[in-house]
Amino acid sequence: MGRRPSAITLQQLHYFIEVAAEGSISAAADLLYVAQPTMSAAMKDLEVRVGRALLVRSARGVTLTDEGAEFLGYARQVTEQVALLEQRYLGRPPSRRLLGVSAQHYSFVVDAFVRMVRGSEAAEYEFSLRETRTWDIIEDVRTLRSEIGILYRNDFNRNVIDKLLRDFGLAFRPLFLAEPHIFISRKNPLASRDRVTLADLADLPRFTFDQGANNSFYFAEEILSTLSSRREIRVSDRATIFNLMIGLDGYTISTGIISDDLDPEIVAIPLEADERIEIGWIGHSGIPLTQQAQRYLDELRAVVAEFGVELLG
Incomplete structure (x- = not known):
């Protein structure tokens, strides 16, 4: 019988998350005070352990494969849950919170973002909010620069937007009409x-x-x-x-x-x-949201509900 692959380590997940965020193995290594060869070897070992390519390497840095994007979603979930366990049972301070949101130009998006930041219990956080063009919102979520995108669709643009999202492995989830x-x-x-x-x-x-x-x-x-x-x-x-x-x-x-x-x-x-x-949020199909992203969507629904708008999800 073949040898079973060794387990994925929490350290590898942390490394992978930073590599994906920085788009560069060397930049992630510098950020985490790790030697570049050590970081590179850790990423190669991670790919061997999961049995699939997670990163595309080039002279300009690294990008995620489709499977790498899916893996990142689960990696974020695992590290967030571990941080919550340590906070609850080991008395650790709340972990650094991370979230990126890209959106069309809506004040309710900003209102919800303000409420989320004010309600954050983290001693440290790194949030980003980009009001930007429709194509860039989709591209931000596709490349995981942002976890969530906020945009609208209607009868005129629905088929075009939905096809583009499907082609990129993304999905539109309605929020309100x-x-x-x-x-x-x-x-x-x-x-x-x-x-x-x-x-x-x-x-x-x-x-x-x-x-x-x-x-x-x-x-x-x-x-x-x-x-x-x-x-x-x-x-x-x-x-x-x-x-x-x-x-x-x-x-x-x-x-x-x-x-x-x-x-x-x-x-x-x-x-x-x-x-x-129809206003909704877009994210990667099949990748669970982090708890921070869920908190933001909860705040978004609360803001919208105050205007008596019909919520859809």
Whole structure:
């Protein structure tokens, strides 16, 4: 009978997590004060033990194979559980918390992130929040730069988004449905209206988030992206779009969920349109979330629920 492979060690899991995060064996070795040959040998030994390639090595560093991405999800789970055991039974301080989130430009994403950080019991943490383009959100989650991505889909973009996610081994999990609203300055003449129509917006500047090289209608962050506008301005960040709303009396279309604390000068007005916006999170198919990611999603649902929005999951 063949010899059974030796067990995976917790140290190897820690090493692997850092290698994946840094995208480099040498950078991970420097971070953990380990000799580079030792780190490289540990990664090769780990691959032998699991019987499959986890890393693709090149002159530019390392990337994860599909199996490596799946393995990383389980490695994070194991190390987090061990840290919780040590905290509970050995009196160790709470472990360093890690989480990356990439999202389209929604204030409720920031609200939930703030609550998560404030509620963290960790003495040390390293969180990241990227408001970015639709393609980059998907790429961040695919490469595990972020554990979670937040974006929207509707009847127009659903098939394209879902196919792309399947091709990358990702899945969309719905969070809530929202009626379309326009975001405008409180000083905009439409701010006193109960509802607005597309005809009301015909002469106003329309602000949209720039999607860079992937500026397809299917990757637009706003619904009704195929409708033409005589005055169109593309921007790259939420602060700029809100400042332009105030300065130019323009609008953008979104969910209607907006933070009075974070964006006090902006209001949401319902838009008459035969559309609904489905907001969800994306992650790797079949890879369990870390407890920190679950905490963030719990905070996200709590924020949204305060607006009376229909939760889906």
